[in-house]
Amino acid sequence: SMANLKNTEKKTKAQAMGMHTEVLTGRTQQKFFNPDEAENFYYFGTYDVDFNKRTDLDVKDMTAAEANKEIDNLMSQGYGTIVIKNPQGKHSLGVGILNKLNLIFEGSLGYFGMGSCDGPIVRINGRVGWSCAENLMAGKVVIEKNAGSCFGAAIRGGDLICKGSVGARTGIDMKGGTIIIGGDAGAFTGFMMQRGRIIILGDVGINLGDSMYDGTIFIGGKIGSYGSDAVDAELTKNDQDWLKRKLKVAEIGENFDVSKMKKIVAGKKLWNYDNLEPTEKKGAI
Numbered sequence: 676s677m678a679n680l681k682n683t684e685k686k687t688k689a690q691a692m693g694m695h696t697e698v699l700t701g702r703t704q705q706k707f708f709n710p711d712e713a714e715n716f717y718y719f720g721t722y723d724v725d726f727n728k729r730t731d732l733d734v735k736d737m738t739a740a741e742a743n744k745e746i747d748n749l750m751s752q753g754y755g756t757i758v759i760k761n762p763q764g765k766h767s768l769g770v771g772i773l774n775k776l777n778l779i780f781e782g783s784l785g786y787f788g789m790g791s792c793d794g795p796i797v798r799i800n801g802r803v804g805w806s807c808a809e810n811l812m813a814g815k816v817v818i819e820k821n822a823g824s825c826f827g828a829a830i831r832g833g834d835l836i837c838k839g840s841v842g843a844r845t846g847i848d849m850k851g852g853t854i855i856i857g858g859d860a861g862a863f864t865g866f867m868m869q870r871g872r873i874i875i876l877g878d879v880g881i882n883l884g885d886s887m888y889d890g891t892i893f894i895g896g897k898i899g900s901y902g903s904d905a906v907d908a909e910l911t912k913n914d915q916d917w918l919k920r921k922l923k924v925a926e927i928g929e930n931f932d933v934s935k936m937k938k939i940v941a942g943k944k945l946w947n948y949d950n951l952e953p954t955e956k957k958g959a960i
Contacts, residue, residue, distance in 0.1 A: 692891075692913050718773040718793070724755035726777050735761035739768050750774055766804070769797065786823070789816055805842070808835050811852060817926075824861065827854045830871065836925045843880065846873045849890060857927045862899065865892045865939075874918065876928045884939050888946070892939040893918060895931065906942040914938060 730749060734742040742759070746769065749757055756777040762768055766785035769778060769792070776795040783801030793812035802820035811830040817838070824842035827835045832852040840858030844866050851871040862880035865873050868887040878896035885902025892905075893914070918933040 688913060691911065692917070721774045722750045723753070724750055724775060725753050726755035726775075728754050729756040729758070730754050731758045731760055733760040734765065734768070735763065739765050742768055743770060746772065746776075746778075750776060762801075764804070769795075783820070792816075802839070808833075811835060821858070826856075827852075830854070834921075834925065836927060838927055840877065845875075846871070849873070853921060855921065855925045855927060859896065863902065865890070865905070866902070868892070874921065876931055884941070886945060887941045889941055893933075894937045894939065895928075895933075895935070898937065898939075901939070904942045904945045905939050908938045908940045910934070910936060910938045 732742070732745055732749065737745065742765070746757060755775070758779045758781060759768070760781050762780050762782040762784055764783050764785045767787045767790065768784050769788055770790040771792065772795045773793045774795065778795050778797045780797070780799045780801070784799060784803045784807065786804040786806060787809065788799070788803050788807050789797055789811070790806065790809040792808065792814055794814045796814055797816040799816070799818045803818050803822045805823040806825040806828050807818065807822050808816045808830060809825070809828040811827065811833045813832045815834045815836070817836045819838050821839035822837045822841040824844050825847055826837060826841040826845045827849065828844070829848045829850060830852045831850045834853050834855065836855045838857040841856050841860045843861035843863055845856070845860045845864040846854045846868055847863070847866045849865070849868045849871045853871060854873045856875040856877070859877035860875045860879045863882045863885055864875065864879050865884040865887050866882070868884065868890040870890050872890060873892045875893070876895040879894050879898055881899035882902035883894070883898055883900065884892050884905030887902070887905055915933050918936065922928045922931060922933070
């Protein structure tokens, strides 16, 4: 039981890193999945693609909808590596890809690029506008230059990497996965963050981690100010090992001294709604 764990201080590595401190006692556990049925967990309408089967797609004269449809069409033909030429800052490119895919953009994307994806590995050689990779479920997205605001809004999994700097509200409402920034980040980074981790090698703006519910933020540079309920935590040996591994995989900051990073978590003072009067509670929730 949790009580025994606390008494003996025998915490697993995952618990020591704050990954599942949630108390699960007293909840009903319902089995939804049979592990033997794992092969049926693919989305309807996904394709078996071959990464070695490669093609180019020039989207210069296409709308985003036409381009996205053509990406889907190429996957249906088994193409596992697609190079997009002339994206030219179009909005909503590459959204809704629920498939394994190796996708390379030779240029920059507009707003909402790569939103609601589950599985692809994406490299963007230019920069991106607002809300890149919003709702990412799994996979990896690497931006070689800079990104706009709301980078990685509400992501649930995967790795989202920007080698340059990003705007405000990075990782807003984040629910899992990892966001890694090579440069600086703007105000309200980690706003209302619930799970997952954000790593920023440079400086970060004001109100860092404002109203964060859970999750962890690591900052390499200066912090503009702390948001409501964001507090410093001890950077452990486990954290440092994990940071080194993560940065290596991200091809970013390989010579960065992670031991000097600041670790920020939720103070959890905002967790407790029970002390509020019923009328107050209505407003708070």
